[in-house]
Each structure stands twice: as structure tokens, then as C-alpha cells.
Amino acid sequence: MPMMTGAEYIESLRKLNTEIYAFGQKIENFVDHPLFRPHINAAAVTYDMAHEPEFEDLVTVKSHLTGKKINRFTHIHQSTEDLVKKVKMLRMIAQRTGTCFQRCVGFDGLNALYSVTYEMDQALGTGYHKRFVEFLKYVQENDLMSAGSMTDPKGDRGLRPSQQADPDMYVRVVKKTGEGIVIRGAKAHQTGIVNSHYMVIMPTVALGEADRDYAVACAVPVDAPGIFHVFGRQTNDERRLEGEIDTGNARYGIVGGEALTVLEDVFVPWDKVFMCGEYQYAGMLVERFASYHRQNYGGCKCGVSDIIIGATMTLAEYNGAAKASHIKDKITEMLHLSETLYCCSIACSAEGRKTASGAYYVDPLLANIVKQNVTRHIYEICRLAHDIAGGFIATLPSEKDFLSPKTGPFLEKYFRGVAGVPTEHRVRIARLVENMTGGTALAESMHGAGSPQTQRVMIMRQSNMEHKKRLARKLAGIPEQE
Ligand code: SF4
Ligand code: FE
Numbered sequence: 001m002p003m004m005t006g007a008e009y010i011e012s013l014r015k016l017n018t019e020i021y022a023f024g025q026k027i028e029n030f031v032d033h034p035l036f037r038p039h040i041n042a043a044a045v046t047y048d049m050a051h052e053p054e055f056e057d058l059v060t061v062k063s064h065l066t067g068k069k070i071n072r073f074t075h076i077h078q079s080t081e082d083l084v085k086k087v088k089m090l091r092m093i094a095q096r097t098g099t100c101f102q103r104c105v106g107f108d109g110l111n112a113l114y115s116v117t118y119e120m121d122q123a124l125g126t127g128y129h130k131r132f133v134e135f136l137k138y139v140q141e142n143d144l145m146s147a148g149s150m151t152d153p154k155g156d157r158g159l160r161p162s163q164q165a166d167p168d169m170y171v172r173v174v175k176k177t178g179e180g181i182v183i184r185g186a187k188a189h190q191t192g193i194v195n196s197h198y199m200v201i202m203p204t205v206a207l208g209e210a211d212r213d214y215a216v217a218c219a220v221p222v223d224a225p226g227i228f229h230v231f232g233r234q235t236n237d238e239r240r241l242e243g244e245i246d247t248g249n250a251r252y253g254i255v256g257g258e259a260l261t262v263l264e265d266v267f268v269p270w271d272k273v274f275m276c277g278e279y280q281y282a283g284m285l286v287e288r289f290a291s292y293h294r295q296n297y298g299g300c301k302c303g304v305s306d307i308i309i310g311a312t313m314t315l316a317e318y319n320g321a322a323k324a325s326h327i328k329d330k331i332t333e334m335l336h337l338s339e340t341l342y343c344c345s346i347a348c349s350a351e352g353r354k355t356a357s358g359a360y361y362v363d364p365l366l367a368n369i370v371k372q373n374v375t376r377h378i379y380e381i382c383r384l385a386h387d388i389a390g391g392f393i394a395t396l397p398s399e400k401d402f403l404s405p406k407t408g409p410f411l412e413k414y415f416r417g418v419a420g421v422p423t424e425h426r427v428r429i430a431r432l433v434e435n436m437t438g439g440t441a442l443a444e445s446m447h448g449a450g451s452p453q454t455q456r457v458m459i460m461r462q463s464n465m466e467h468k469k470r471l472a473r474k475l476a477g478i479p480e481q482e
Contacts, residue, residue: 002063002068002069002070002071002140002141002143003047003050003051003060003069003070003071003143004047004071004143005047005048005051006041006044006045006047006048007044008047009043009044009047009143009145010031010040010044012197013030013031013040013195014031016197016221016222016223017223018030018194018222018223018229019223019227019228019229020036020194020228020229020230020231020259021228021229021230021231022035022230022231027231030194030195034240034241035231035237035240035241035257036194036195036231036257038099038240038247038249038250038251038252038253039102039192039194039195039252039253039256039257040195041251041252041253042097042099042100042101042102042252042253042256043101043102043103043145043192043195045093045096045097045101045252046059046071046073046093046101046103046145047071047143049092049093049096050071050072055089055092057085058072058085058088058089058092059071059072059089059093060072061075061082061085063075063140064076064078064358065133065136065137065140066137066140066141068140068141070140070143071143072085072086072089072107073103073104073106073107073145074107074110074136074139074140074143074144075107075140076110076111076114076136076359077111077352077359077360077361078358078359078360079360080349080350080351080352080360082360083295083348083349083350083352083360083362084346084349084350086295086296086299086349087295087296087298087299087342087345087346087349088299089299090104090296090299090300090303091299091300091302091303091306091342092303093300093303094299094300094301094302094303094304094306094307095303095306095307097252098249098252098254098304098307098432098436099249099252099253099254099255099256099304099436100191100192100255100256100300100444101252101256101300102145102147102191102192102195102196102256102257103145103192104293104296104300105147105148105191105192105293106145106146106147106148106192106196106198106200107146107148108148108289108292108293108296109146109147109148109149109150109200109202109289110136110139110146110200111288111292111359112202112285112288112289112292113132113200113202113217113274113285114129114132114133114136114357114359115288115355115356115357115359115361116275116281116284116285116288117129117131117132117274117275118355118356118357118359119281119284119355119356119357120275120278120281122356124278126278128273128274128275129357131270131271131272131273131274132274134271135219135271135272135274139198142197144196144197144198145192145195145196145197145198146196146197146198146199146200146219147190147191147192147193147196147198147199147200147222148191148200148202148289148293149187149190149193149199149200149201149202149261150187150201150202150203150204150286150289151187151188151189151190151204152169152170152171152185152186152187152188152203152204152205153169153170153185153186153188153260154169154170154188154204155169155170156169160207160208160210160211161205161207161211161214162208162210162211162213162214163210168184168185168186169185170185170203170204170205170211170214171183171184171185171186171187171201171203171214171216171263172184172185172213172214172216173213173214173216173276173277174213174265175265176276179267179269179270180267180268180269180270180272180273181216181218181267181268181270181273181276182265182266182267182268183201183216183218183220183263183265183266183268184263184264184265184266185263186260186261186262186263187199187201187260187261187263188260188261189232189258189260189447190229190258190259190260190261191256191257191258191448192256192257193222193229193258193259193261194222194229194231194257194259195257196222197221197222198219198220198221198222199219199220199221199222199227199261200217200219201216201217201218201219201220202217202275202285202286202289203215203216203217203275203282203285203286204286205282205283205286206282206283206286207279207282207283208279209279211279211282212277212279213277214279214282215275215276215277215278215279215281215282216273216275216276216277217273217274217275217276217285218268218272218273218274218275218276219268219272219274220266220268220272222261224266224267224268225266225267226263226264226265226266226267227261227262227263227264227266228261228262228264229259229260229261229262230259230260230261230262231257231258231259232257232258232259232260234253234254234255234257234439234440235254235435235438235439235440235441236248236254236435236439240253242398242399242400243398243399243400244399245399245402245424245427245428245431246398246399246431247431247435248431248432248433248434248435248436249432249435249436254435254436254440254441255440255441255444256444287364287458288361290368290449290450290454290458291348291361291362291364291367291368291458292361292362292367293449293450294367294368294370294371294449294450294455295345295348295349295362295367295370296345296449297341297345297370297371297374297445297448297449298341298342298343298344298345298346298370298373298374299342299345301338301341301374301378301445302338302339302341302342302345304436305334305337305338305341305378305381306338307432307436308334308381308382308385308433308436308437309331309334309335309338309381309385311385311429311432311433311436312331312334312384312385312388312389312433313331314429315388315389315390315426315429315430315433316331316388317418317421318417318418318421318425318426318429319390319417319418319426320417320418321388327388330384330387330388331384331388333380333384334381334384334385337377337380337381338377338381340373340377341370341373341374341377344366344369344370344373345370347363347366348362348363348364348365348366348367348369348370349362351363351366364458364462365458365459365462365463368455368458368459368462369455369459371449371450371452371455372452372455372456372459374445375445375446375452375455378442378445379442379445379446381437382436382437382438382441382442385433385436385437386433386437389430389433389434392415392430393430393431393433393434394434396415396427396430396431396434397411402423402424402427411423415427
């Protein structure tokens with residue numbers, strides 16, 4: 001069964017024993033719970049589209065390990081063409097879901113571990129890569145969704161992991177036995193984890209020798225003993241418990257569901273351990289994972305922006321304002337900002353290079369530029385959407401008021417725009433714009449794939465400043481020895 005359908009994926013989640021808490025309660029059936037189901041539906045699209053002939057070339061690929069046809073989300077990039085197809089696939093899926101479909105984080109974790117375990121083995125004589133490849137084959141064969149579990153809670157940001165007052169602020173190895181290791185700590189902001197099959201755990205910062213216990217990478221089922229997940233709130237999440245229209249995107253939700261995942265002395269057998277103490281390689285793993293994930297954002301965020309722009313233009317038409325020149329100009333600006341993100345993602349993919357393992361890696365400088373732009377362009381796109389949409393996206397009464405016999409007829413009359421467009425259509429589009437452009441959705445563009453400062457550090461580091469200075473000195477006629 002190398003490729004599941006969306007329905008099979010959803011059924012596979014029912015077989016897990018995932019321990020989830022939300023609103024102070026243990027969730028018994030998360031698959032059918034309105035808080036979680038939209039996120040599950042969005043992830044299921046990554047499975048369904050693999051079976052649609054129109055998208056076969058983007059969403060499926062031949063495994064370089066088994067030669068079998070697999071879902072691209074379990075693939076290791078074998079060329080720059082694979083990297084470009086990844087970005088195109090993400091944009092296309094986001095155009096259907098209008099939101100995060102979560103499966104890319106684990107995809108990026110697998111790709112980062114593939115090349116780093118290879119290079120680590122070459123340098124240190126360890127045997128992690130072979131083990132990792134066995135796990136990867138298992139993921140490909142069973143078409144699993146893995147969560148990329150990198151971000152630790154971090155405690156005091158001014159201190160190293162080993163210097164923290166509470167040693168659990170970063171995930172660490174607390175015991176080693178002949179059978180495996182025991183890990184403790186937590187992972188924060190875990191996109192899609194409650195509806196994943198496996199966690200792919202990695203360190204979150206470059207580490208020194210004193211932090212050796214924190215240099216751990218491994219795979220563990222999301223429902224392993226000792227693991228539980230506390231689901232994060234999102235703006236307007238309670239609307240999912242009330243009805244449909246006010247959520248804006250009832251089927252797929254708005255942004256990916258995130259959780260704090262607690263690991264209370266979790267046992268991991270050696271065959272699922274891909275780094276244990278090799279602190280020298282933690283930084284490389286973080287950079288590779290982060291660059292792969294930053295590559296994505298001109299794909300998925302551009303697909304999401306396609307919907308925001310389409311919704312904003314539709315609303316302008318429903319409001320009777322679409323022909324105004326300033327509206328056209330603002331829509332043009334939104335297009336320019338969104339397509340700039342896409343250009344950057346395609347560029348960092350086309351400029352990718354082969355690693356020692358044979359897998360392809362994006363251009364890290366350009367990948368970090370993608371994400372830095374996302375922290376600005378998406379805010380501007382959303383600002384323009386608010387400008388064009390008008391104030392009623394912030395003051396609309398609830399769906400229930402539209403259904404009420406007393407208030408409904410008046411709301412129907414006074415929220416109407418141009419003749420010929422039902423009031424309900426105008427309200428539906430307004431709710432979509434409201435929910436896609438505010439609160440959690442915006443904050444995700446800022447901090448998803450790492451906060452802006454982490455990109456700035458990498459941009460400076462990758463900039464090859466000495467080369468630029470040399471170019472300038474040469475042109476200015478300054479001899480090289482100075
Ligand atoms: Fe994928 Fe985008 Fe969601 Fe990240 S934010 S998991 S790249 S859809
Ligand atoms: Fe994200």
C-alpha cells in the first residue's frame with residue numbers, strides 16, 4: 001500500500017492511541033471533533049491529490065530507494081527539478097485548502113536527516129544513515145505523515161541548553177540502555193502533530209560539547225507511551241463549535257493545528273535513533289531543515305494568497321467597487337507581493353545543489369530570503385485585503401443572527417451589496433477574508449519556519465561578505481594585499 005487516499009489516511013488515525021488535551025479536557029475521538037477535523041481534512045488533501053491524474057506529476061514520484069511510486073511528501077529530492085516540483089505542489093495544494101496542510105514539516109525533516117546522517121557517518125564513522133534509510137523505507141511503504149519536531153520550549157533564551165535552570169527546556173537523552181534511549185522534554189508549536197503518525201525529533205539549535213545530551217535525533221510514534229499533546233488555541237477557533245459560515249473555511253480551517261507535545265521519559269529503540277551525542281552536527285541539521293522549510297513558504301503562502309486575492313476581488317465586485325482605479329492598483333500590488341514570494345521559492349530550488357549523500361539541497365541564502373519576505377509581504381497583502389474589503393469584515397453579526405426570524409430579514413436587507421448577489425454570498429466571502437487575514441494566520445507567517453531574526457542570521461552568514469568586499473576594492477583600485 002504505497003499510497004493512501006485521504007479517506008484511508010483518516011481511517012489510519014483512528015487506529016492510533018494519540019493522547020490529546022484541549023480546553024482542559026482529554027479528547028476521546030479527535031478525528032471527528034470539530035476542533036481538529038478541518039486540519040485533518042487539509043492534510044488528507046495531500047493524500048487525495050496523489051490519486052488525481054491531473055496532479056500525478058507533482059504529487060507522486062518514483063522512490064530512489066525502492067523504485068516504487070510514492071507520495072512526494074515521503075520523497076528525498078534527487079534533482080533541482082524535484083525541488084522546483086515541491087514548490088509547485090505546495091502552491092497547488094494551498095489553492096485547494098486555503099490553509100496549511102501540515103505535511104511539509106515532516107517531509108523537510110526527512111530530507112534534512114537524510115543528508116546530515118550521511119555526512120556525519122562519513123566524518124565520524126557512525127552508522128546512522130543506514131538506520132535512517134530503513135525508517136524512510138517504512139515511511140514510504142506505509143505513506144506515513146510525520147511531524148517535523150524541532151522547536152524546543154527554550155526557557156531562558158540567553159542560556160545554552162545545558163545552562164538552563166530546568167534541564168528539560170530542550171529535549172535530551174536521560175538514559176541509554178542496550179535496547180535504546182529514553183528522552184525527556186517537550187516540543188513546541190508542533191504543526192499537524194495530533195494528526196501525524198510519527199514525530200521526527202531533531203535539535204533546535206547548534207550545540208557545544210557541554211550540550212551533548214541534547215544532541216538527539218530520532219523517530220517516535222505520536223502515540224508512544226509518555227507522549228501527550230496539548231492543542232493550541234487559534235483566533236476564532238470556538239466558531240467551529242457553533243456553525244459553518246462564521247469560520248470562513250469550514251472544511252479546512254485557518255492555518256495548521258499546532259500543539260505543545262510533552263515527552264515524559266519516552267523510550268526510543270536504537271533503530272529509530274539518528275543522532276545521539278554528536279553535538280557537532282546539530283547546527284548543520286538545524287540549518288538544512290530550516291532552509292528546506294523556508295523554501296516552502298513561497299509555495300504554500302502564495303497558494304493561500306491566490307485565494308485571499310481572489311476573495312478580495314470578489315468582495316470588491318460584490319461591493320460595487322471593483323472598477324475603481326485605486327482598487328485595481330491595490331490588487332496589482334497584492335499580486336506583485338505574492339508572485340515575488342513564488343519567484344524566490346523557485347529560485348532557491350533551481351539553484352539547489354547535490355549533497356554528498358546524493359540528495360539535493362536548496363540554496364540556503366535564497367531560501368532564507370523567501371521566508372524573510374513572507375514576514376513582510378503577507379502582512380501587506382492582508383493589510384490591502386482589509387483596506388479593500390471594508391469595515392464590515394470586523395463588525396458582521398453571527399450566522400445565528402442571519403438565521404433568526406426577528407433579525408435575519410433586516411440583516412439580509414442591510415448587508416446587501418450590488419443587486420443580483422445574495423447577501424449570504426457577500427457574507428461568506430467576507431468571513432473568508434476575515435479569517436484568512438488576521439490573528440493566528442498572520443502570526444504564523446511571522447514565526448512559522450523560524451522567527452525573522454533566525455533568517456537574518458543565516459542571510460548574513462551565507463552572504464559571502466569577503467567576496468563582496470574584494471569586488472569593491474578591486475573596482476576602486478585598492479591593491480589586494482590591503
Ligand atoms: Fe507546509 Fe506551509 Fe504549512 Fe509549513 S506552513 S507545513 S510549508 S503548508
Ligand atoms: Fe508553517
